[in-house]
Amino acid sequence: MEQSCRIFDMGYKEVIDLETGARLGYVYDAEIELETGRVKTLFAPGPARLFGLLGREEDVAIPWENIEKIGDDIILVRGAIRPNAALRPSFPRGSRRR
Secondary structure, eight states, rough: OOOOOOOOTTTSEEEETTTTOOOOEEEOOOOTTTTTOOOOEEEEOOOEEEEEEEOOOOEEEGGGGEEEEEEEEEEEEEBBBOOTTTSSSOOOGOOOOO
């Protein structure tokens, strides 16, 4: 079984919250601690409102400690949180690199 994964590849893995069964979407960003190089938080977009016509709810932050399992095409987490403004990524939402 593979023991490593690139941050870029996480964008192709769907995040599922084990507590609620909710599909949280796909990882679009990660917060990395520069001194140690460790991943602190993964970010996924909030759920769409009215099929995406009314935008999205707040983004979801997944602390690294809450990740239960990273599989080939899915990431299982316990307790994703809605971040406050201090936790949000510092770039505009539409500037994702893909």
